[in-house]
Amino acid sequence: MSVTPFVQMRGRARRALRTRGATALGKLPAAPGRAGQLVGRARVAEARRVFKAGGDAEAVVAPLLDADADTDSRVRGRAWALVAEARSAAGQHGSALEAARTAAALDDDVETSLIHRRLAQSTSPDEAATALARALGQRPRNRAQIALVVEALRSADRESVEAWRTHLARWGIDGLDERLAEVEAEIALVGADPLDPVLAHWWEQLRRPTPAVARALDRRRDWDRLAAQVSAHPPAADDVPALMKEAALELRKAAARALTAGYTSAAETLVNHSLALRPDDLWARDTWSNATDQLRVVREGWTPTPRGELRLDAAPRHVLSVLAQSLPHLSGGYATRTHGVLTGLVADGWSVEAVTRPGFPYDRWSKHDTRVVPPVDEVDGIRYHRVLTDARVYRQYPLTSYVGKYAAAIEAHARRHRASLIHASSFHVNGLAAQQAAARLGLPFVYEMRGLEELMKVSRDPAFESSDRHRFTAGLETTICHAADRVFVITEALRALMIERGVDAEKLVVLPNGVHTDQFTPRPRDADLAASLGLTGKTVIGYAGGLVDYEGLDLLLEAVALLKERAGSSGPDFHLVVVGDGHFESQLHALSTSLGLDDVVTFTGRVPHDQVASYLSLFDITPFPRLPLPVCEAISPIKPFESMAMGKAVVTSSVAALTEIVDDGRTGLVFDKGCARSLADTLERLLESPALRDRLGGAAREWVLENRDWRHVTSIVDATYRTLLA
Incomplete structure (x- = not known):
């Protein structure tokens, strides 16, 4: 039998991929039909390897993303799905979801649909539900996809489990009854109130209850209860090896999360049971070593080293x-x-x-x-x-x-x-x-x-x-x-x-925070940037920093919603710009949409460091709405000092650490911490009075120049050092 050109091309492509990886991919010529699909799949596979290694996966699949790319739509869909994962990992949640939507439109594969569902869950619950239903309606191609669906169902509901069970029967796929019962148990346990009767029921019903119970109580963050349960009913160490391995794995993962959360005694108990099933698990041993060491320090304390005689030729300063x-x-x-x-x-x-x-x-x-x-x-x-x-x-x-x-x-x-x-x-x-x-x-x-x-x-x-x-x-x-x-x-x-x-x-x-007042100075608005964002002629409320839960940015969005409502039919003449990224970003996007603020709020995502000053130049009002939490009461951020040095009108919540910075009515305005209405009222005062903004911003810069330039702050350190070395 003669070898066809396509087979020859496929063989050359495979050898190139094995020997040259991503570099070879860029050199492979465009090919029609099945050859193009082969190269496309190879690119996606190589991009996944690059993604796992922390590299630029999107660059590898870039030739597949164009609508004119000479490859199958399913391959393009999988390329877009990988782009969605890479952007999500980089904190680009908005563009990640857009990529996932593009992927889903091109490819209705189970894996693509589940990526779409995962990225939509926090911001678009209805969209996520549709993506899950699409995934459940597609016949899995292999065991790996079955495992992905089972994993997704754990955070779904019993109706979704029943729907997939019906599809499985139609497809003639069996042998999953026990696994689906465990999923139902996990769903029931996560939402159980009271927990004990539901836990007792499923512990009796399941043939191997430990993995499902461990996952459920781990999700509930009820590690003490899980530790008590497995101590009272230790998983059998003479079970089928695969079952022992799964139980050990789930207990070890729960132990690791318990340790991170601070539940060290529970972590030690859980990982002991994990090691009883798999003594050679190195990750479990690490968790055990960490937990037992912390508990030893808690019990015994730490003894500082007594100071001895001077043992080096020290220079005075x-x-x-x-x-x-x-x-x-x-x-x-x-x-x-x-x-x-x-x-x-x-x-x-x-x-x-x-x-x-x-x-x-x-x-x-x-x-x-x-x-x-x-x-x-x-x-x-x-x-x-x-x-x-x-x-x-x-x-x-x-x-x-x-x-x-x-x-x-x-x-x-x-x-x-x-x-x-x-x-x-x-x-x-x-x-x-x-x-x-x-x-x-x-x-x-x-x-x-x-x-x-x-x-x-x-x-x-x-x-x-x-x-x-x-x-x-x-x-x-x-x-x-x-x-x-x-x-x-x-x-x-x-x-x-x-x-x-x-x-x-x-x-x-x-020793308070400070600022380089020669670097953060008043500057004219970047007109080109303002125009590109549609902000020309608008009063801008701006935040630049980490999008984390305790900053109170959800409160800020609620206040902006009140301001928009007060503006009535005339519409607001202000705009909120949020610069930065962080773990709370997707929740903020979802809240903004649910409050109907997409026309008055812009999330820029992370911007290059050398562009931050241009964004700050757009801000007329800079709120710092930190929540009434212990960390916010005691710890001061640096960002307010930078805004004050630039002559911005600063608004802060009344947490103790921020009221040390802002003199209400003189160098800024203070609102009642945790109160969206108070924040809205305070912002409204500034929106209505450019003169007030200018007066507060000018006084803020003067105060920072006199009290919080780093040269002033370091004088405290200098004096302390001199006293100790006298």
Whole structure:
């Protein structure tokens, strides 16, 4: 039999893909018919590999996205589905959903429909339901697609399970009754109130209840109840290996999430049962080691290292700063504050170098990321040293071992720099290691508390306050403060909290956030950008920052809805622009749509750093509507200072940390925290009075120039250092 040209082409393509991967894909010629489909599928497969490795998957499939691409519509649909996943992973939720819609229009495959459903769930529930129904109506091509449908049904309802059961019977697919019963059990357990009778029912009904119950109680965040259940009814260790493996896996996943959430005792119990079924599970062993180490610290506490005699030739004005992160790899509030303080100290005549936690920045990157950073980065004359090995994973447990190695690295850098003082900033691992190194060298130790993990966790889960993790972090942070010679805190509210915890008030010094007032200055509106966004002639309410739950942006949308309603038939002459991204972005999009605000709200998504100033130039009013939560009461953001330095009219909620910044009626306006109507009233005052906006913005800039320029802030540090080294 002769070999056809198509078969020859297919063989060459396959060999090229195996040997050259994505590079070869770009060189393959366009081909008609089945050959084109082969190349298209190969591109999608290679793009998926690139996506998993953290690369630019969209670039790989770009030739398939055009409507004129010479390939099958199903292949194009799968390419668009992959683009949707990649954009979602990058935080581009709006464009991800649009890509998913395009994919679904081209390809009604099960997997494509389920991607569409997942991306639509948070913003368009009806659209998500339609996508699920479409997926359920398509016959699965293989076992993998059956597994995907089963997974999707777990977050659906019993009616959807019944619908798929009917389709399966029509297709002649059997053998899934037990799996579907487990899905029904999970759905029932997640919504059960009271839980106990429903749990007892399904524990008796299911042949293998542990996996379904573990998934359900994990979703309910009821890890203590799950730990009690499996302790009372341990899964059999002599069961069918595949069943043991699934039970072990679900218990291990629940344990890991319980540990992250702070339920350390429950995590230890769950992972013990997981290891009883699969003793060789390395991930379970890691979870067990972490949980048991935290519980040991909670039980036994932490003993600081006693300070000894001076053990190095210290230079009088040399300081080593110990940090969690820094420029140039991250540029958020933590890194910005650090750089502002360090450059200010250098201007005051101090010689300052910094060292970041072991593993930074590798420990924040994908395990597939092969980039290599130098041992030191220099930014504006500040040297940021890294503590790195060939590893990409840097576990912080056992804590004693981690702190000991970290302290040794700090000690080495302190000797090299001839430091006369060590200054560590949040969080506890930095403080513990720096305290140990300073004590060994006989140097003064300063701890800078920029935030508290437990405040953030309690704000999102009030039950966290009684958790093991709360006792762990609060105990260590307080211990560090007791051991330090001075403690800088970011607000008066945080100072009061640490006094309540028993820290000596005399050693607590408020070191507020600041701003480079020569970089953030009043500037004219970017007319071209305003025109491109349809903002010409509009008064702009603007927010630029992280789209996270505690910022109160949902409250801001509710206030804007009230303002739009008040405008009546004439329509509003203002517009809200939201710049940034974050985990709360999809919920905000959904809320904006449900409130009918799509005509007065623009979400830009993440914008390049060098374009942020242009967006800020558009803003006339900058609200910071932080919610009445513990983290917002005690911790101050940097963004308000930047807006004030630019002469913007600032509006803040009445949380303690923000009322320390804004003098109501003089440098900005304050509304009743948590109250959308109060926020709307306050915004309305500013919308109606350009003169008031100008007066408040001018006073805000004057106040920042006098009180919050980084040079002023670092004078507090300078005075503290001088006292300790006198």
